[in-house]
Amino acid sequence: MTTKYNMVKRAVKSKIIDGTYTPNQKISSESELMKEFGVSRHTVRLAIGDLVLEGWLYREQGSGTFCADRSKMTNNQGVSSQKSIAIVTTYLSDYIFPSIIRGAESRLSDEGYQVSIFSTNNNHENERNILEKILSQQFDGVIVEPTKSAYSNPNITYYLNLEHLSIPYIMINAYYDELEPISIVMDDEKGGFLQAEHLIKLGHKEIVGCFKTDDTQGIKRMKGFLKAHRQNNVPINPSYIITYNTEEKDTKPVEELEKILIENNKSITGLVCYNDELAMKFMDLLRMKNIKVPDDISIVGHDDSLLADISEVKLTSVMHPKSEMGVFAADTIIGLVKSRNSNVDTFNANSKIYEPELMVRSSTKKVNHL
Structure with missing residues (x-):
C-alpha cells in the first residue's frame, strides 16, 4: 500500500519528469500540496525534503521550493x-x-x-x-x-x-x-508492395490483405499492397481489406477472413498478411476449413520469422534484419x-x-x- 508520504513524493516527481514543472520553476506551496493531497504539513515537508536531498528540487530561503535543472546534474x-x-x-x-x-x-x-x-x-x-x-x-x-x-x-x-x-x-x-x-x-511500404506483387505476378487477382493499423508499419504495408495493385492494373476489392488494432489482433482478423471465405466461396486465391504471426493464424483457419495452401490459396507473410520455416507449409515471407x-x-x-x-x-x-x-x-x- 502506498503511504501518503510516497504519494506526494511520486506525484511531484512525476510532474518534474513529464515537464509540468520546468527547471527553476517554483513548485506548489506546502499549503497547496496539503490541500491537493489531503495530507499534513509534516507529510509534505518529508516528501519535499527527500526530493531536495535527491537533487530533484532546491530551496531558496524566503522564496520557496523550485524544480532543479537535472541536465546539469546529469552532465x-x-x-x-x-x-x-x-x-x-x-x-x-x-x-x-x-x-x-x-x-x-x-x-x-x-x-x-x-x-x-x-x-x-x-x-x-x-x-x-x-x-x-x-x-x-x-x-x-x-x-x-x-x-x-x-x-x-x-x-x-x-x-x-x-x-x-x-x-x-x-x-x-x-x-x-x-x-x-x-x-x-x-521500408515497410516496399515490403507490402513485394508481398502483393509476388502474388499478382503468379496470376492472382482476388487477393485479401490484412493489416494492423495502429502502428505505422501496418499503414505503410497496406499502402504498398494497394500500390502494387494499381501499378499492375489489378482492381482492388474494398471488402478484401481487413484492418485491426492491437486489442483486436487475436480475434478480428480470423473472424473477418472467415466471413470473406463464406461469402466469396472459392474466388479468393491469395492472402497478404501483416506479419508471419498472423499468417500462422490464417493457416490454422484454412486447415480447419479444408482449404489447402498453396493449392487453393497462396499466402505471404512478413518478417521471415522462425514461424515461416517451422510451419507445416513453409511460408513465403518478406525478410526482416532482426x-x-x-x-x-x-x-x-x-x-x-x-x-x-x-x-x-x-x-x-x-x-x-x-x-x-x-x-x-x-x-x-x-x-x-x-
Whole structure:
C-alpha cells in the first residue's frame, strides 16, 4: 500500500519528469500540496525534503521550493558509474523481438553496458510508466520501439525531457514522426508492395490483405499492397481489406477472413498478411476449413520469422534484419553516448532504412485459371 508520504513524493516527481514543472520553476506551496493531497504539513515537508536531498528540487530561503535543472546534474555530477542502456519494445517474449534484443544486448554487453529491457505491450500508459522509470534512473541512452506509432502519442513530453537531459534515444521498427528522431526501420511500404506483387505476378487477382493499423508499419504495408495493385492494373476489392488494432489482433482478423471465405466461396486465391504471426493464424483457419495452401490459396507473410520455416507449409515471407537491426541500433546508441560524454559532436549518427527482400517458399504458387 502506498503511504501518503510516497504519494506526494511520486506525484511531484512525476510532474518534474513529464515537464509540468520546468527547471527553476517554483513548485506548489506546502499549503497547496496539503490541500491537493489531503495530507499534513509534516507529510509534505518529508516528501519535499527527500526530493531536495535527491537533487530533484532546491530551496531558496524566503522564496520557496523550485524544480532543479537535472541536465546539469546529469552532465556534471553523474548519477552512477555503471554504464546503462534501456531497451523498450512493444512485446518481449514472442515473435521477432527476442532476435532484435539479442543482437543489441550482445553488442552493448561487449562495450560494458548494463542493459535493462522493458515492454509496453503496445500500451501508452505502460510506455509512460517506463519512461518515468528511465528518466528517474538516469540511463545513458535509450533504444525504443514506439507504441502504437500510427496514433498521436500522449507521451511526447517525456521524450522531450530525455532531450533536455541530453539522454540520447533512437527508435527501431517505427518512429514518432513529430520528434524526427534517429530511426532504424524497414521500408515497410516496399515490403507490402513485394508481398502483393509476388502474388499478382503468379496470376492472382482476388487477393485479401490484412493489416494492423495502429502502428505505422501496418499503414505503410497496406499502402504498398494497394500500390502494387494499381501499378499492375489489378482492381482492388474494398471488402478484401481487413484492418485491426492491437486489442483486436487475436480475434478480428480470423473472424473477418472467415466471413470473406463464406461469402466469396472459392474466388479468393491469395492472402497478404501483416506479419508471419498472423499468417500462422490464417493457416490454422484454412486447415480447419479444408482449404489447402498453396493449392487453393497462396499466402505471404512478413518478417521471415522462425514461424515461416517451422510451419507445416513453409511460408513465403518478406525478410526482416532482426539481429542485424539490433546490432546497428546498439552501435548507434553507443556512438551517441560516447559523443555526448566527450562533449564533442564527432559521431555522425544517421537513420537507416533496410531494403526488404522476399524469401519465396512453398506457401505460394501460380494460380490455376480454369
